[in-house]
């Protein structure tokens with residue numbers, strides 16, 4: 001795990017599973033527009049949270065690329081799940097802006113709900129095909145920019161499934177270090 005502080009917020013990069021972040025108030029789902037179960041992150045989250053989770057999220061759907069919504073976190077140790085719809089790379093444009101919006105909107109919702117710690121997966125980099133290096137740069141830039149306005153959120157953790165993704169994020173965070 002590596003970490004870096006921007007303003008009053010610590011940014012952590014960790015290798016692991018998004019469904020196993022018991023010390024975070026909120027975890028983020030790399031959702032689909034209908035906020036249903038799916039593959040990857042959405043599958044892992046809904047396997048634990050359903051059927052209660054889908055009963056709750058179906059009233060919040062559909063959402064558009066870049067948008068984020070919040071639900072409770074049934075069967076999880078966390079208080080909330082924030083569901084973000086990332087852009088499908090090459091289809092939802094401008095992809096970079098839409099991906100940035102996911103992180104910015106999720107953090108705004110976190111602030112509004114008094115969340116102090118939040119864990120993100122690498123949104124759009126699985127089924128949605130976003131090139132990993134570009135996505136990692138956008139994610140870290142978006143969080144770093146958002147820290148100027150964060151009061152409640154003190155910890156933002158990026159949870160990377162694979163070792164390669166973890167190393168890539170570490171490398172990019174290093175580039176951001178003054």
Ligand code: AR6
Nearest residue numbers: 017018030032038039040041042044124125126127128161
């Ligand atoms: N914990 C952390 N990271 C994970 C996990 C996990 N349990 N599982 C996968 N990843 P994806 P997307 C990584 O496909 O690209 C779904 O089917 C994965 O290696 O979950 O935003 C939904 O229903 C990848 O780097 O999300 C949507 O239709 C990253 O998380 C669609 O996929 C994101 O992969 C969303 O696609």
